[in-house]
Amino acid sequence: MAQEGRNIIDEQVVVGEEKGFVRLATLNRPRQLNVISSEVVLKLAEYLETWEKDDKTKLILIKGAGRAFSAGGDLKMFYDGQDSCLEVVYRMYWLCYHIHTYKKTQVSLVNGISMGGGASLMVPMKFSVVTEKTVFATPEASIGFHTDCGFSYIHSRLPGHLGEFLALTGARLNGKELVAIGMATHFVPSAKLADLEARLVGLGSGDMDVVRSTVEEFSEKVDLDKDSILNKQSIIDECFSKESVKQIIQAFEAEGSKEGNEWITPVIKGLKRSSPTGLKITLRSIREGRKQTLSECLKKEFRITVNILRSTISPDVYEGIRALTIDKDNSPKWSPATLDEVAEEKINLVFEPLEDDIELHIPETEENRWGGKYET
Numbered sequence: 001m002a003q004e005g006r007n008i009i010d011e012q013v014v015v016g017e018e019k020g021f022v023r024l025a026t027l028n029r030p031r032q033l034n035v036i037s038s039e040v041v042l043k044l045a046e047y048l049e050t051w052e053k054d055d056k057t058k059l060i061l062i063k064g065a066g067r068a069f070s071a072g073g074d075l076k077m078f079y080d081g082q083d084s085c086l087e088v089v090y091r092m093y094w095l096c097y098h099i100h101t102y103k104k105t106q107v108s109l110v111n112g113i114s115m116g117g118g119a120s121l122m123v124p125m126k127f128s129v130v131t132e133k134t135v136f137a138t139p140e141a142s143i144g145f146h147t148d149c150g151f152s153y154i155h156s157r158l159p160g161h162l163g164e165f166l167a168l169t170g171a172r173l174n175g176k177e178l179v180a181i182g183m184a185t186h187f188v189p190s191a192k193l194a195d196l197e198a199r200l201v202g203l204g205s206g207d208m209d210v211v212r213s214t215v216e217e218f219s220e221k222v223d224l225d226k227d228s229i230l231n232k233q234s235i236i237d238e239c240f241s242k243e244s245v246k247q248i249i250q251a252f253e254a255e256g257s258k259e260g261n262e263w264i265t266p267v268i269k270g271l272k273r274s275s276p277t278g279l280k281i282t283l284r285s286i287r288e289g290r291k292q293t294l295s296e297c298l299k300k301e302f303r304i305t306v307n308i309l310r311s312t313i314s315p316d317v318y319e320g321i322r323a324l325t326i327d328k329d330n331s332p333k334w335s336p337a338t339l340d341e342v343a344e345e346k347i348n349l350v351f352e353p354l355e356d357d358i359e360l361h362i363p364e365t366e367e368n369r370w371g372g373k374y375e376t
Helices: 002-011 038-053 075-100 116-121 151-155 162-169 175-180 190-203 208-218 229-240 245-256 264-273 276-289 294-309 316-326 344-350
Strands: 014-019 022-027 059-064 068-070 105-110 113-115 127-130 135-137
Touching (some): 022 190, 059 068, 059 190, 075 116, 075 294, 075 316, 105 190, 113 116, 127 175, 127 208, 151 162, 151 294, 162 245, 162 276, 175 229, 190 208, 229 245, 245 276, 276 344, 294 316, 294 344
Parallel strands (some): 022 059, 068 113, 105 127, 113 135
Antiparallel strands (some): 014 022
């Protein structure tokens, strides 16, 4: 009987548990690095709505099973589904808004890979705990996609032009770096994480100050490594403030030719291997994000995603996924093949409003907060 119960839990893509006043959601596809599928989005939305409305629930914990927190969206689902994926994208962006504006205290325990859309379950939380095993990146532009799930809002608010750098290059940050720039709140060694979780479960309180002081008992002060990318902020700001992707790459190459800047060479190689269309769309989205609210960013991101999945101006996302995860030849053939061939008027088309019945609708009143399309 116990084995049967174990098997049921193993099959659940998100395991929800009630422990006193605490609710725990575990992303439970460890062999797939907890990638986000339509079923994951549906279950998370279900749990989070129920727990926000439940007076007995004081604190929410979210973690990932295995060696990943979440590696982001399920790319094979996008490759196979194309237009049929719009429903899960709609649900995910809708859910991102609710996570950013959640009414109760949440803590994400991030001990491993946290990339792309997976990181949207980390960064907006009231408390996000990272470890020495945490790896963050938003690498979507490289495969012909764009920085989504609210990250055109998040990245555009990072210091200087770090947001453009992270979005265009897909550069990785470790746990300490995430805390240093405010994308995580606390650094806790992975060896202490289970004890922290046990303490939080035993708290019986969602009071922000109580939770904060509890996490701080386990957390350590962050000192950046000497060669951290965050110590290159002046170079990043100088180059990634340029008007266009082409000018950014030119300025970055010029810096890379200077002594001591050898770290730039592999980054440039990555940029030049990336989808020209994906890079141009992503730069514009981050730049627009600086002047947009969270709701406006999510609506814009949804328009971009729909147009990318429909191959409105380029089929690059399918070619990028094919090269990375289907054939795994890592030799994508981009169309158009160069930045110069990606016309600005084409990019404009990706940002155009959609049909009214497809646009992302963010709840405008508290009464209708959990109303929306995810359940239909």
